Amino acid sequence: MEEKVVIENFDFLIKNLKAKNGFSINNELFDKFEPKSSSEREYFFELCDEIREFGISNGYLLKLGKRANNSGYFNLTEKGLELKKFGKGNQKFVKKLKSKPLDWYKVIPIVLTVVFGSLNLYQNNEISELKDNLNKKQSQIDSCSAELNQIKAIHKGDTENPFSTTSKPKSGNTETEYAQK
Numbered sequence: 001m002e003e004k005v006v007i008e009n010f011d012f013l014i015k016n017l018k019a020k021n022g023f024s025i026n027n028e029l030f031d032k033f034e035p036k037s038s039s040e041r042e043y044f045f046e047l048c049d050e051i052r053e054f055g056i057s058n059g060y061l062l063k064l065g066k067r068a069n070n071s072g073y074f075n076l077t078e079k080g081l082e083l084k085k086f087g088k089g090n091q092k093f094v095k096k097l098k099s100k101p102l103d104w105y106k107v108i109p110i111v112l113t114v115v116f117g118s119l120n121l122y123q124n125n126e127i128s129e130l131k132d133n134l135n136k137k138q139s140q141i142d143s144c145s146a147e148l149n150q151i152k153a154i155h156k157g158d159t160e161n162p163f164s165t166t167s168k169p170k171s172g173n174t175e176t177e178y179a180q181k
Contacts, residue, residue, distance in 0.1 A: 006050045011089040013051060014060070014080070021075045022064065025052055055080070058090075 013028055025048045035044040052072065055061035060080035064073045076084060086093050 001046060001050050003054075006047070006054050007090050009047060010051050010054055010060075014076075014084050014090075015087065017076070017084065020081065020084070022073050024073055025055075 009029065009032075012032065013025060017023060017028060026045070029044070029048060029051075033040070033044050033047075035041040052061070052063075052074075055074070056063060058079075059077055060083055061074045062077050062080075064075060083090065083093050086096065
């Protein structure tokens with residue numbers, strides 16, 4: 001019998017169980033299948049045996065006493081109770097059991113890597129911006145010094161400072177001469 005069919009019917013059994021202790025697999029599944037012919041009954045009992053073996057081998061069911069009439073009574077184990085409480089079927093339950101949450105010793109290096117990687121990217125970006133600003137300022141300084149050299153070359157022959165704020169009056173009169181008049 002296919003394991004998929006066994007698991008589907010096992011999930012149906014666990015989901016629809018009313019009693020957690022002292023139940024019969026045959027009795028619980030009889031209403032679903034209602035076997036009438038001998039071939040249907042044979043298939044039904046074979047399926048019940050497969051479900052029983054699946055439940056016992058995976059630790060979901062605990063057998064009570066001796067088997068009677070190809071059936072037997074069972075209790076749900078702690079794992080079986082967890083499966084019933086989980087309510088999403090055996091396959092998802094097994095995946096949940098296998099998945100482990102991240103431990104702190106795994107989380108901390110991931111967080112530190114992200115933080116320091118971000119800081120490194122930020123610093124690299126900041127350094128490139130500073131280099132660009134330095135190059136701009138350097139080119140401004142170079143252009144200003146070139147202009148200054150041109151101005152110095154133009155006024156090389158003048159004795160007075162071309163940048164002085166005081167100037168001589170255009171007429172030959174100075175302040176003292178102006179006051180004497």
